[in-house]
Amino acid sequence: MAMSAAGKRRAVTGLLVAPAAAWLVVFLVLPFIAIVVFSLGERAPEGGYQPALTLAQYMNLPARAAAFWNTLVLAPIGALACLVVAYPVAYYLAVKADPRWRLLLVSLVVVPFWTSLLVRTYAWMYILGSRGIPNLLTLVGIEDVRLLNTPFAVLVGIVYGYLPLMIMPIYVSLEKLDRRLLEASADLGARPVSTFLGVTLPLSMPGVMTGVALVTILLLGEYLIPQLLGGGKVFFIGNALVDLFLQSRNWPFGSAIAVTLVLVVVVVLLGAMRLAYRVAGTRQVDLV
Amino acid sequence: MRALVTAVYVFLYAPIALVVLFSFNAGRHASEFTGFSLQWYGKALSNPFLTEALLNSLIIAFTSAGTAAVFGTMAALGLERLGPRTRAVFDGLFAAAIVVPGVVIGIATLVALVEVFRFVNPVLTFLWPGDTPPKAGLGFFSIIAAHGLFSLALVTMIVKARLASLGRDIVEASSDLYATPFTTFRSIVLPQIFPAVAAGFLLAFTFSFDDFIVAFFVAGSKTTLPIYVFASIRRGVTPEVNAIATMVLVSSILIIAVARLLLTERRAS
Secondary structure, eight states, X not given: OOOOHHHHHHHHHHHHHHHHHHHHIIIIIHHHHHXXXXXXXXXXXXXXXXXXOXXXXXXXXXXXXXXXXXXXXXXXXXXXXXXXXXXXXXXXXXXXXXXXXXXXXXXXXXXXXXSOHXXXXXXXXXXXXXXXXXXXXXXXXXXXXXXTTSHHHHHHHHHHHHHHHHHHHHHHHHHTSOHHHHXXXXXXXOOHHHHIIIXXXXXXXXXXXXXXXXXXXXXXXXXXXXHHHSTTTXXXXXXHHHIIIIIXXXXXXXXXXXXXXXXXXXXXXXXXXXXXXXXXXXXXXXXX | OHHHHHHHHHHHHHHHHHHHHHHTBSSSOSSSOOOBOOHHHHHHHTOHHHHHHHHHXXXXXXXXXXXXXXXXXXXXXXXXXXXXXXXXXXXXXXXHHHHSOHHHHHHHHHXXXXXXXXXXXXXXXXXXXXXXXOOOOSSHHHHHHHHHHHHHHHHHHHHHHHHHTSOHHHHHHHHHTTOOHHHHIIIIIHHXXXXXXXXXXXXXXXXXXXXXHHHHHHOTTOOOHHHHXXXXXXXXXXXXXXXXXXXXXXXXXXXXXXXXXXXXXXXXO
16 A cells, blocks of 8 residues: 555655654663662662652762762852853953954864863862962962862862853853944943943843853753762752762662752753743853 | 963962972972982883773773764754654753763762663573573773763764854755765765864863763673773872873863864864
8 A cells, every 4th residue: 555645744744753862761761760769669678679659769869968968069159150151251252352263262262172081180180189289389488288189179170061061152142132222332432331230230140141051951960060069068959869879778768858859950951941041032052 | 460361370270280290209208309300200101000091981982972972963964854853862861961960960870770780690500501601791882872872962062063063055055056965965065064073072081081970870780991090199199190190181181172173163164
């Protein structure tokens, strides 16, 4: 029996999306269902999982309150610290930079983002470690400064690791800014500062918000930076998860934390999207 | 302003430069530079654990990025033909694949696969005719699957963006001139989206090659390069780690430069 044109079209569409659909179901939806089921279970005596239907794991979440606290405090602070450093750079690239060099300068910002975060964080173990900056400080007479394994070290690592991701969306929103608005503002007698506060800054808000949201969300699941620069003293939810799954083998409790982390990410994401709707005209960001 | 921006560029590149510098250190301590030497590169490259980890990472990155490039391109093409509701479901799932933290993806994949293996392995043992039945376990397959998830979403997003800016009229012209859909695809659509597909592949490749946290959970007994580097950092900072790190950096910078060229050419044309 010959297939109708519409039927054939549908069959082709089905074949095109089938592999991706299967991948999403098997390696995203099913694993997520699995951790939800695990989070309702109990820890088996020898570690791992034992079926049950209880909310005990969720009731136990306060046991890891420190990890949640560190993450929920340092992620937004880290994102804001990124913003403070990123804004002038994005502004310079979009408004001041020589157009001939612009592409190169922008590329130089993006490239580190796609190189190993592990290696880039390792570099800071060097710099902040006892033979790095603290060693230099002793030369000028400041003794006993410890930088590694402090919240400060984690913040430096965060700013370093996520700066490119903050610069890009702000750059994109500043780049499409209509220069005539700035001229109009100046012609009307506004000082540069008021032009910036009254025109440039409000118009770049979509980029600022995209950047802050992106960086905050990625930081919520961070593991490497607190692990290497916080040295087990400043730990995030990600570090608690690694501990629970690979060391103490308390899978149900770990699953409950993982589910909670996803919920936190969703709440932050929805909040950011609501804000973005209010500040109209957000454009999708190129991460490349 | 200029000084500030220069300072930020120094901030971005000085730590990397430091890692590279100390990889050429003659001394064995990572703290004082005692002379130029390539010995740590020799040590690193003759270390069988390291070369095995490197090979594993290359196989995994190549396979996961390749699969994602093919399936992601197919999905991007197929999504255009779907109704708005189905498309919204797909968009949501792809967004989730990107937004859900890697640490959760790693854990969820681990938990799900361990359960599957617990069910599958007794069946395999029961059905297997020989004495040593194969045992399904974590390894290449699970890392490729978990990396492929993020990569698939990445490629689909990039190719979809390219398709959105593709002129419809040229596709219609092609079919008006009696080209079969396949011919139209091969000679009109594919050449136009190819830079996006290639860039997607390269980005997926660097993602997989650099990923630590997902592989950390689902690698089983396999070692990838980032897992090896992480373990060496924990053992202690030596110039050998710097040599490895330098090689990792140089290779990903090369790959990302090519990806950017491909995407920039697209914007210029």
